[in-house]
Amino acid sequence: MQSVRYEAPTSLDQAARTLLGSENAKILAGGTDLLVQMRLGLKQPGLLVDIKNIPEIMQLTLGDDALRVGAAVTGALVGEHAEARRLFPGFVEALGLIGSSQIQGRCSAGGNLCNASPAADSVPALIANRALCNIIGPAGARSVAVESFNTGPGKNCLAAGELLVSIDLPLPAHRSSDAYLRFIPRTEMDIAVAGAAVALSLDEAGICTAARVAIGAVAPTALLVTAAADALIGSALDEASLHAAAAAASAACSPITDKRGTADYRRKVVGVLVRRAAAIAKSRIEAQA
Amino acid sequence: MQSQRKTHVSTTVNGEPREFLCEPHQVLSDVLRNTLNLTGTKEGCNTGDCGACSVLLDGTLVCSCLVLAAEVEGKGVVTVEGIGEEGKLHPIQQKLLEHAGLQCGICTPGIVIASRALLEKNPDPSETEVRYWLAGNLCRCTGYDKIIRAVLDAGAVMRGQ
Ligand SMILES: Cc1cc2nc3c(=O)[nH]c(=O)nc-3n(C[C@H](O)[C@H](O)[C@H](O)COP(=O)(O)OP(=O)(O)OC[C@H]3O[C@@H](n4cnc5c(N)ncnc54)[C@H](O)[C@@H]3O)c2cc1C
Numbered sequence: 001m002q003s004v005r006y007e008a009p010t011s012l013d014q015a016a017r018t019l020l021g022s023e024n025a026k027i028l029a030g031g032t033d034l035l036v037q038m039r040l041g042l043k044q045p046g047l048l049v050d051i052k053n054i055p056e057i058m059q060l061t062l063g064d065d066a067l068r069v070g071a072a073v074t075g076a077l078v079g080e081h082a083e084a085r086r087l088f089p090g091f092v093e094a095l096g097l098i099g100s101s102q103i104q105g106r107c108s109a110g111g112n113l114c115n116a117s118p119a120a121d122s123v124p125a126l127i128a129n130r131a132l133c134n135i136i137g138p139a140g141a142r143s144v145a146v147e148s149f150n151t152g153p154g155k156n157c158l159a160a161g162e163l164l165v166s167i168d169l170p171l172p173a174h175r176s177s178d179a180y181l182r183f184i185p186r187t188e189m190d191i192a193v194a195g196a197a198v199a200l201s202l203d204e205a206g207i208c209t210a211a212r213v214a215i216g217a218v219a220p221t222a223l224l225v226t227a228a229a230d231a232l233i234g235s236a237l238d239e240a241s242l243h244a245a246a247a248a249a250s251a252a253c254s255p256i257t258d259k260r261g262t263a264d265y266r267r268k269v270v271g272v273l274v275r276r277a278a279a280i281a282k283s284r285i286e287a288q289a
Numbered sequence: 290m291q292s293q294r295k296t297h298v299s300t301t302v303n304g305e306p307r308e309f310l311c312e313p314h315q316v317l318s319d320v321l322r323n324t325l326n327l328t329g330t331k332e333g334c335n336t337g338d339c340g341a342c343s344v345l346l347d348g349t350l351v352c353s354c355l356v357l358a359a360e361v362e363g364k365g366v367v368t369v370e371g372i373g374e375e376g377k378l379h380p381i382q383q384k385l386l387e388h389a390g391l392q393c394g395i396c397t398p399g400i401v402i403a404s405r406a407l408l409e410k411n412p413d414p415s416e417t418e419v420r421y422w423l424a425g426n427l428c429r430c431t432g433y434d435k436i437i438r439a440v441l442d443a444g445a446v447m448r449g450q
C-alpha cells in the first residue's frame with residue numbers, strides 16, 4: 001500500500017476528471033473489499049478516489065417510481081430506513097448480512113456489486129428486484145440492468161473512467177414482497193456457500209402473477225433464473241410449484257467445488273434456498289394489511 | 290516513506306481538535322496508535338475480521354483498520370480513551386471488570402466501543418441482539434459468555450435499573 005495517492009472529489013464532474021487523468025485509479029467506497037485487497041497485495045492502485053463526499057453517491061431517497069440507493073450508502077443506513085425495510089425486506093436483509101456491525105458502518109451495495117464477487121450477498125436481491133444501475137462516464141450517463149452489470153468473478157461492465165452513481169429499485173406493485181436467504185456453516189461473519197433471492201407478486205386469490213428468482217455463489221456471477229420464476233407464475237405457490245422452481249434453479253447453476261462446499265452440495269442447497277425464500281416472500285405478502 | 294506525499298488532516302478525536310500528517314495509504318488505526326499515541330485501539334488482523342480496532346466515526350461503529358486516516362478530515366473519532374472518565378469507569382467498563390469479561394484485554398477496547406454503539410441505539414437489547422451485534426469482535430480468552438452478561442448488565446445500569 002506504499003505509493004498510492006488519495007483524492008476526495010466533492011462532485012461527479014470532479015470525480016470523472018480525476019478518474020480520467022489517472023491510469024491506475026481505483027474508486028474507494030467503504031473500502032471493506034478494496035482496503036483488504038490492498039493489504040493482502042492483491043490490488044496496487046496508484047490513486048484512490050474516495051467518492052463518499054459526492055452528494056449523488058450518498059443519497060438514499062424514495063421517489064415516485066423507485067428507491068434510489070446511492071452507490072456508497074452504507075448497509076447501516078439502508079437498514080435504518082423504514083421505507084426501504086417495508087418495501088424491500090429481502091434486499092435490506094441481504095445487504096445487512098454483509099460482515100459485522102463494524103463492516104455495516106462502511107460497506108455499500110455499490111461496492112458489493114462493483115467488487116463482483118460471485119458470492120456477494122446483495123446482488124441476487126438486487127436482481128430479483130429488477131434494480132437498475134445508474135452509471136456516468138466520459139461518454140455520458142447510461143443505465144444497466146443489475147443482472148448484466150457483472151461479467152465474471154471480479155469483473156464488471158464499467159469502462160475506463162466510468163463509475164456507478166446509484167442503484168434504483170423500482171417500487172413493487174401492490175401485494176408484492178421479496179426475501180433473500182444464504183447458506184453459511186456459521187451463523188454470522190461468513191461467505192455464502194449459496195444464496196437465493198425471490199421477489200413475488202400475488203393477486204387477491206393468492207395466485208402468483210409475477211416472480212423473479214436470482215441465485216448467488218453458484219456461478220461466475222449471480223444469475224437471474226427465468227425458468228424458476230416461470231415455475232412460480234400462475235401457481236398458488238403450492239409444494240409442486242416450489243419444488244419445480246427449486247429444480248430449475250439447481251439446473252441453471254454451474255457451481256465450483258472449493259473449501260466452502262462441493263459443486264453437488266451447492267447445486268442442491270441453492271434449490272432449497274429458492275423454495276424457502278419463495279415461501280418467506282409469500283408469507284410477507286400475506287402479512288401485509 | 291516519501292514525506293512530500295504526506296497529507297495534512299484536521300479532525301476531532303474524543304472531542305478534542307487534532308491535526309496530523311499521514312501517508313495516503315495509512316489506515317486510521319495506525320495513525321491513532323503510532324502518530325497520536327492513542328494505543329487503546331488495538332490491531333488484531335488489519336482485515337476487518339476481529340473488531341479489536343473498533344472506533345466510532347461520526348458516531349458510526351467502524352473498523353479503524355479499514356478507514357484511511359486521510360478520510361477522517363473534518364470528522365469526529367471516538368476511541369476507547371474517550372469512554373469513561375479519569376477515576377470513573379463507564380458502566381460497560383465497570384461491568385466487564387465485575388463479570389471478568391476480559392483476560393488478556395486485547396479485544397476489550399473494541400468490545401467497549403462496539404457495546405457503547407449498541408446501547409446508544411438499543412438501550413435494552415436481548416441477549417441474541419448483543420451476540421449478533423458483537424459477532425465482529427473476536428475474543429480468544431473469555432468464551433464470550435461473560436462479555437455478553439457484562440453488556441446486558443451495563444445496559445440495565447445505563448437504563449437506571
Ligand atoms: C470482515 C468482512 C466480512 C465480509 N462479509 C461479507 C458478506 O457476508 N457478504 C458479502 O457479500 N460481502 C462481505 N464482505 C465484503 C465487502 O464488505 C462487501 O463486498 C461490501 O459491500 C463492499 O462495499 P464497500 O463499499 O466497502 O466497497 P469498496 O471496498 O470500497 O469497493 C469494492 C470494489 O468496488 C469498486 N467500487 C466501489 N464503488 C464503486 C463505484 N461507485 N463505481 C465503480 N466502482 C466502485 C472499488 O474500486 C472496489 O474495487 C466482507 C468483508 C469483510 C472485511
Ligand code: FES
Nearest residue numbers: 333334335340354
Ligand atoms: S484489526 Fe481491524 S478488524 Fe482486526
Ligand code: FES
Nearest residue numbers: 392396428429430
Ligand atoms: S480477553 Fe483476550 S482476546 Fe478477549
